[in-house]
Amino acid sequence: MERRDFLATTAALAGLGLAGCLSGTDGDDGGTTEDGNGGGTTTDGDGTVTGTTAESLEGTLTVATYDSFVDAPSTSPGPWIKEEFERRHPGVSLEWATPESGINYYIQRRNAAAGLDADAYVGLKVPELVRIDRETDEPLFEAVDEGALSNLDAVGDEYTFDPDGRLLPVFTGYASVVYDGTEVEEPETLDALTEPEYEGEVTVQNAQTDNTGLYFLLWTVKTFGADGYLDYWRDLLDNDVTVLQSWGEVYEAFTGGETSVVTSYSNDRVFAKRYDQDLEKHQVAFPGGNGYTNLSGMGKFATGENHDLAAAFVDFMLGPDAQGKLAERNVSFPVTDHATVPDVFEEYAEEPPDPLYFTYDELRGNVGTWREDWARVVAEK
Numbered sequence: 001m002e003r004r005d006f007l008a009t010t011a012a013l014a015g016l017g018l019a020g021c022l023s024g025t026d027g028d029d030g031g032t033t034e035d036g037n038g039g040g041t042t043t044d045g046d047g048t049v050t051g052t053t054a055e056s057l058e059g060t061l062t063v064a065t066y067d068s069f070v071d072a073p074s075t076s077p078g079p080w081i082k083e084e085f086e087r088r089h090p091g092v093s094l095e096w097a098t099p100e101s102g103i104n105y106y107i108q109r110r111n112a113a114a115g116l117d118a119d120a121y122v123g124l125k126v127p128e129l130v131r132i133d134r135e136t137d138e139p140l141f142e143a144v145d146e147g148a149l150s151n152l153d154a155v156g157d158e159y160t161f162d163p164d165g166r167l168l169p170v171f172t173g174y175a176s177v178v179y180d181g182t183e184v185e186e187p188e189t190l191d192a193l194t195e196p197e198y199e200g201e202v203t204v205q206n207a208q209t210d211n212t213g214l215y216f217l218l219w220t221v222k223t224f225g226a227d228g229y230l231d232y233w234r235d236l237l238d239n240d241v242t243v244l245q246s247w248g249e250v251y252e253a254f255t256g257g258e259t260s261v262v263t264s265y266s267n268d269r270v271f272a273k274r275y276d277q278d279l280e281k282h283q284v285a286f287p288g289g290n291g292y293t294n295l296s297g298m299g300k301f302a303t304g305e306n307h308d309l310a311a312a313f314v315d316f317m318l319g320p321d322a323q324g325k326l327a328e329r330n331v332s333f334p335v336t337d338h339a340t341v342p343d344v345f346e347e348y349a350e351e352p353p354d355p356l357y358f359t360y361d362e363l364r365g366n367v368g369t370w371r372e373d374w375a376r377v378v379a380e381k
Contacts, residue, residue: 058091
């Protein structure tokens with residue numbers, strides 16, 4: 001998972017005082033705000049919903065996601081989303097589902113023709129969608145009625161990633177290189193990481209078990225080509241790179257002073273600033289001017305029956321308040337043009353000059369081979 005996905009479980013961050021969180025736009029100021037169901041809902045001064053459209057929705061909506069979207073102390077957006085969505089829709093109860101095996105749970109149940117026990121999913125990555133379509137016999141997701149989405153026009157076209165329109169973008173970020181500026185100089189290119197200056201100083205994630213590791217692998221494929229990326233990895237391995245299983249393990253090694261250069265995310269300095277860390281030890285680099293785009297999407301399960309509630313939830317998540325709160329608590333970039341992000345995010349979250357990205361169609365039929373060949377090269381070393 002991404003760096004934010006491991007925030008609550010990384011021992012190196014456990015003592016940083018995670019009780020505090022930043023202030024942000026929460027939609028509690030009254031006036032007119034988007035209700036997330038395709039129409040405007042009038043609220044009074046204390047934020048009580050008075051619109052009849054919102055009051056007409058009722059029932060329980062179960063939304064699946066990854067653990068730390070809900071459970072990471074102080075930083076998870078899940079508790080705010082539940083509270084605010086239920087406030088705007090008094091007849092609705094929002095429940096979270098976080099199965100231990102993640103999206104694999106739903107792939108397996110769909111193939112077994114078993115119930116999914118959830119209506120929607122939030123936080124799905126592009127490579128995961130490719131795998132879903134490869135491994136499922138029947139569709140796992142279906143498109144939400146776009147006519148019910150009042151916030152859809154605010155979504156940037158560049159964030160759309162599902163060619164079949166089943167999933168919509170919900171937030172984004174960028175894989176980058178993070179380094180300790182008190183120990184090493186900024187790597188200007190990926191090739192620099194194979195030089196003696198960085199020998200034994202670089203730690204990355206396993207591309208077969210961790211999304212961050214996969215994004216760095218895809219970054220190298222994009223940079224060196226399908227015919228050249230394995231040679232780059234051989235050089236990197238010859239320079240004594242360390243490969244660990246997860247982002248959490250890698251970042252713990254970094255904050256513990258065991259390594260000076262890691263693959264992580266360009267929001268690193270937002271976290272460092274939040275927890276009063278030495279920013280010189282939390283430097284973000286974009287070798288070659290690049291980083292790899294980490295898009296996340298959301299959608300309605302094909303077997304779900306709460307169509308109106310799912311559409312209301314999707315629209316709510318694209319609204320300005322939720323997009324701003326995701327920037328604050330998820331430390332992710334909005335995918336809309338109407339979000340207000342916290343000042344610390346505005347100041348310290350960085351974007352690469354030339355972000356790299358493989359489309360769904362480019363990944364389909366290729367990403368599995370790239371991963372397998374990468375694993376073979378790593379095993380040989």
